[in-house]
Amino acid sequence: MMVGDDLISVTKTTFSFYVDTLCEKSCAYGPGIHHVQNANEETVFIVHSRDEEGNSRQSGRDEWKVSIYDTASQQEVPFNLQDHDDGTY
Secondary structure: OEEOOEEOOOOOOOOOOOOOEOHHHOEEEOHHHOOOOOOOOOOOOEEEOEEOOOOEOOOOOOOOOOOOEOOOOOOEOOOOOOOOOOOEO
16 A cells, blocks of 8 residues: 555454443352351452343453452451453452
């Protein structure tokens, strides 16, 4: 392709795009979701991201706001959020 007197290369590439994650279609599961937990023991749960059509996300970097509270003291509990870069956290 020429633009003016300059030769410009145009290459073909494939890419994927995804509809934004929708919280209402996403879900969380795992032992950390149960309402009864052992005191002072680490637990885990998975957030599975889905788009507005209910399709599982295949990439990460979603923005999630997560708050975890101790039900007895009503104090927020610190946690580590890990992005698996596949739609799960």
